[in-house]
Amino acid sequence: SSLPRALQDKYVLTRRIGTGVCGEVRLAFERSTCRKFAVKIINKKNFQSEGTATRNAETEIEILQRVDHPCLIKTEDFYQTEDSYYIVLELMEGGELFHRVKSQQQLDEGVAKLYFYQMLCAVQYLHRNGIIHRDLKPENVLLSSSEDECLIKVTDFNQSRILEEAALMRTLCGTPSYLAPEVFTHASSTGYGLAVDAWSLGVLLFVCLSGYAPFHESFGERSVTEQIIHGEFTMVPSKWRRVSNQAKDVVRKLLVVDPKLRMTVDEALQHPWLQDQPMLQTAHRLMKPAGRGDEDDEDDAPSAAVSTEAEPSSAGSLN
Ligand SMILES: C/C(=N\NC(=N)NO)c1ccc(NC(=O)c2cc3cccc([N+](=O)[O-])c3[nH]2)cc1
Numbered sequence: 001s002s003l004p005r006a007l008q009d010k011y012v013l014t015r016r017i018g019t020g021v022c023g024e025v026r027l028a029f030e031r032s033t034c035r036k037f038a039v040k041i042i043n044k045k046n047f048q049s050e051g052t053a054t055r056n057a058e059t060e061i062e063i064l065q066r067v068d069h070p071c072l073i074k075t076e077d078f079y080q081t082e083d084s085y086y087i088v089l090e091l092m093e094g095g096e097l098f099h100r101v102k103s104q105q106q107l108d109e110g111v112a113k114l115y116f117y118q119m120l121c122a123v124q125y126l127h128r129n130g131i132i133h134r135d136l137k138p139e140n141v142l143l144s145s146s147e148d149e150c151l152i153k154v155t156d157f158n159q160s161r162i163l164e165e166a167a168l169m170r171t172l173c174g175t176p177s178y179l180a181p182e183v184f185t186h187a188s189s190t191g192y193g194l195a196v197d198a199w200s201l202g203v204l205l206f207v208c209l210s211g212y213a214p215f216h217e218s219f220g221e222r223s224v225t226e227q228i229i230h231g232e233f234t235m236v237p238s239k240w241r242r243v244s245n246q247a248k249d250v251v252r253k254l255l256v257v258d259p260k261l262r263m264t265v266d267e268a269l270q271h272p273w274l275q276d277q278p279m280l281q282t283a284h285r286l287m288k289p290a291g292r293g294d295e296d297d298e299d300d301a302p303s304a305a306v307s308t309e310a311e312p313s314s315a316g317s318l319n
Pocket residue numbers: 017018020021022025038040042060064073087089090091092093094095096142155156157158
């Protein structure tokens with residue numbers, strides 16, 4: 001395929017390291033420094049119609065270049081030809097969370113908690129910046145190394161939407177008398193847009209803790225869609241026996257059908273299961289800018305995270 005000249009001048013692209021529904025990921029070396037990068041190649045044809053494709057891709061590229069958080073993939077460079085986008089990204093040598101969970105059957109609860117905390121921080125950052133990810137799944141969570149204790153990064157903003165809050169606010173400033181009812185109810189559904197990510201995080205946590213998907217055609221005769229609409233998930237005893245009640249409580253409060261009642265990302269960050277000082281310290285060390293992780297952080301202010309040990313598991317009860 002015809003790689004952009006400018007890309008070839010700066011990088012050598014070698015073997016494929018990942019595949020996606022709309023393109024592939026190649027290992028690349030920056031010629032001048034020999035530093036390794038990942039290059040995500042997205043062919044534009046893969047999108048449905050031209051219209052939405054371009055809009056989606058622009059939004060995605062904008063988001064990729066605008067976001068700045070240790071647990072969100074960062075773009076180093078960006079090129080495009082008439083039929084593809086080439087996104088140069090930091091290398092995430094641990095690969096996709098999907099393969100890590102698959103190869104380990106299920107993650108140790110402490111490891112699942114460390115990864116889940118980082119995902120919550122990434123999605124909290126997106127929500128604070130008015131961005132809904134809308135496609136959170138194990139394939140879109142990358143691991144920085146093959147170590148259990150590693151940094152994770154959320155990627156693939158192809159389905160992301162920037163909350164049209166500003167446009168909505170302008171509309172609501174005018175005289176409401178001529179506005180149709182759905183402008184207001186739709187507003188509330190936009191407001192609830194953020195909650196879709198909380199649901200997906202619930203599914204992600206379920207998969208990390210148990211190694212299988214909560215909604216699956218093999219469970220009973222109902223279709224996956226039916227199971228989801230009714231919030232009917234199955235905790236197979238053999239897979240959940242060693243999982244704490246607090247961890248189960250987080251899953252149950254995220255997999256709530258009514259978005260108004262679903263736990264938010266902010267509330268999840270305050271859940272007793274995540275008030276785990278050792279985990280928080282590890283996470284904050286991993287999330288610091290490169291190189292500052294292992295210096296003695298005498299001078300660092302004590303982390304703002306809650307310092308109390310997790311309460312006794314009162315969280316076993318469902319509200
Ligand atoms: C931005 C984006 N997707 N956007 C999109 N529209 N996809 O549908 C995107 C999607 C996936 C990735 N994946 C990787 O960077 C990625 C996958 C993988 C597997 C083994 C090993 C590595 N690695 O970096 O060593 C990998 N990196 C990076 C970016």
